[in-house]
Amino acid sequence: MSPTDPVDASLVLSARGLTKSFGSNTVLRGIDLDVRRGKVVALIGPSGSGKTTVLRSLNGLEVPDGGTVTFGVAADGGGSGGAGRPLALDFGSPVGKREIAALRDRSAMVFQHYNLFPHMTVLKNVTEGPVQVQKRPKAEAEAEALRLLARVGLAEKRDAYPFQLSGGQQQRVGIVRALALKPQLLLFDEPTSALDPELVGEVLAVIKELAEEGWTMVIVTHELGFARHVADEVVFMDGGVVVERGPAAEVLGAPRQERTKQFVKRIQHEV
Amino acid sequence: MTFNWDLVWSSFGPIIGGALTGTIPLTLASFAFGLLLALLVALLRLSPNRVLSGIARFYVSVIRGTPLLVQLFVIFYGLPSLGVKLEPWPSAIIAFSLNVGGYAAEIIRAAILSVPKGQWEAGHTIGMSGTQTLVRIILPQAARVSVPPLSNTFISLVKDTSLASLILVTELFRNAQQIAAFSQEFMVLYLEAALVYWVVCLALSTAQSALERRLDRYVAH
Numbered sequence: 243m244s245p246t247d248p249v250d251a252s253l254v255l256s257a258r259g260l261t262k263s264f265g266s267n268t269v270l271r272g273i274d275l276d277v278r279r280g281k282v283v284a285l286i287g288p289s290g291s292g293k294t295t296v297l298r299s300l301n302g303l304e305v306p307d308g309g310t311v312t313f314g315v316a317a318d319g320g321g322s323g324g325a326g327r328p329l330a331l332d333f334g335s336p337v338g339k340r341e342i343a344a345l346r347d348r349s350a351m352v353f354q355h356y357n358l359f360p361h362m363t364v365l366k367n368v369t370e371g372p373v374q375v376q377k378r379p380k381a382e383a384e385a386e387a388l389r390l391l392a393r394v395g396l397a398e399k400r401d402a403y404p405f406q407l408s409g410g411q412q413q414r415v416g417i418v419r420a421l422a423l424k425p426q427l428l429l430f431d432e433p434t435s436a437l438d439p440e441l442v443g444e445v446l447a448v449i450k451e452l453a454e455e456g457w458t459m460v461i462v463t464h465e466l467g468f469a470r471h472v473a474d475e476v477v478f479m480d481g482g483v484v485v486e487r488g489p490a491a492e493v494l495g496a497p498r499q500e501r502t503k504q505f506v507k508r509i510q511h512e513v
Numbered sequence: 514m515t516f517n518w519d520l521v522w523s524s525f526g527p528i529i530g531g532a533l534t535g536t537i538p539l540t541l542a543s544f545a546f547g548l549l550l551a552l553l554v555a556l557l558r559l560s561p562n563r564v565l566s567g568i569a570r571f572y573v574s575v576i577r578g579t580p581l582l583v584q585l586f587v588i589f590y591g592l593p594s595l596g597v598k599l600e601p602w603p604s605a606i607i608a609f610s611l612n613v614g615g616y617a618a619e620i621i622r623a624a625i626l627s628v629p630k631g632q633w634e635a636g637h638t639i640g641m642s643g644t645q646t647l648v649r650i651i652l653p654q655a656a657r658v659s660v661p662p663l664s665n666t667f668i669s670l671v672k673d674t675s676l677a678s679l680i681l682v683t684e685l686f687r688n689a690q691q692i693a694a695f696s697q698e699f700m701v702l703y704l705e706a707a708l709v710y711w712v713v714c715l716a717l718s719t720a721q722s723a724l725e726r727r728l729d730r731y732v733a734h
């Protein structure tokens with residue numbers, strides 16, 4: 243499918259044939275990924291299989307060597323300053339800064355190590371994008387930020403600096419920072435793997451709520467129990483290719499490919 | 514040894530005056546221009562463009578590899594032979610700014626590099642351009658890291674401005690020298706000059722600590 247073909251209206255994201263090498267190390271060998279509106283895709287796979295690179299490619303933090311990424315029209319029909327219009331990027335030819343910026347406008351990333359801005363308060367972390375980038379009125383952005391912070395139980399931390407928060411609280415702020423941008427797609431890169439075990443639950447609970455609320459998400463995770471519970475589709479990657487994909491219960495409960503079987507078995511042993 | 518107390522008291526006036534009208538303005542102006550230059554040079558040095566980073570590297574190498582006194586003399590006594598005649602003050606400000614620019618550029622470059630890569634990515638994921646991320650996310654964090662070494666550069670500069678006396682700038686040390694030559698009380702006058710430099714530097718060290726505490730407010734202790 244070329245990026246100019248009409249896309250299924252329910253598709254938020256459609257990636258085809260993504261390839262990426264770092265020097266002589268070929269990390270992505272033709273990745274296809276479709277994400278439908280309101281659906282959650284869990285991306286799983288062994289270390290080094292390329293999961294993070296896929297997410298980063300979707301958010302323009304990494305520029306793939308080849309393949310296409312297409313975003314459909316947003317549910318609100320193109321509000322939020324042009325970020326709702328369809329976008330098709332073909333990485334087979336050189337891609338400019340403006341196109342990368344447009345790609346970034348459509349999704350927001352939640353990082354494994356939170357990456358909050360340490361010199362800004364919690365409230366400032368959350369309003370920085372809406373105010374400085376999206377040029378929304380400050381008062382409106384702050385009201386929205388406080389509403390979102392309250393939802394994750396952190397309203398009273400508005401004036402705290404990130405170092406004053408636990409890892410779980412920092413990650414919840416990281417999630418709110420992404421939500422405040424009103425992206426079409428949320429990307430999570432192992433959002434709980436840097437957390438102490440007792441803090442994992444509070445972050446997963448927030449993500450689960452977002453899923454129930456209808457946010458469209460791609461989540462890289464090693465929490466297979468969580469993936470099974472929350473994801474509509476599970477995509478298993480190994481060695482830069484998608485080995486198996488399907489409904490969570492099938493891929494995790496009754497994998498068909500040998501590599502998937504081994505991976506699922508190994509992870510379940512570890513936990 | 515009989516001590517000329519009258520001279521001690523009467524000479525403090527011109528020496529402190531030299532600090533207020535010479536040393537301090539010369540330091541402030543040179544440091545301000547020097548920092549701007551240093552930021553520019555640090556960014557060039559970090560640029561992926563080989564030519565630009567090469568120029569920046571060459572500049573830093575020349576400044577750090579040659580004595581400040583020689584730099585000062587090249588500008589004040591050397592340039593006139595190329596038809597560029599500068600007064601003592603502009604010569605001094607140019608020389609000191611270029612010198613600060615070379616040293617501070619390396620400090621700023623290291624500070625920018627010390628900010629974790631994830632901060633650039635966080636800036637990009639909320640939609641910021643490279644420049645926006647640099648200005649709003651990276652530089653404020655780099656500033657905190659670079660305050661202690663830049664304060665040291667600043668304090669060194671205060672002392673280094675005494676070299677401007679050699680290109681006829683009326684500042685603290687030149688005033689002391691002139692009174693010393695006239696009164697022949699070298700020890701008294703040079704100790705007085707030393708004392709005034711010391712007091713200024715002590716005050717600056719105190720200010721430096723206060724500034725560092727303020728910038729550290731968002732960091733775990």
Ligand SMILES: Nc1ncnc2c1ncn2[C@@H]1O[C@H](COP(=O)(O)OP(=O)(O)OP(=O)(O)O)[C@@H](O)[C@H]1O
Pocket residue numbers: 264267269287288289290291292293294295296
């Ligand atoms: N910026 C980079 N430069 C060079 N190599 C890279 C870079 N980023 C990733 N790689 C390499 O690409 C491969 C895939 O990395 P990636 O981070 O996408 O894997 P992953 O599936 O997310 O692994 P993990 O589960 O350990 O996070 C690895 O071999 C990694 O070393």
Ligand SMILES: [Mg+2]
Pocket residue numbers: 293294295431
């Ligand atoms: Mg990863």
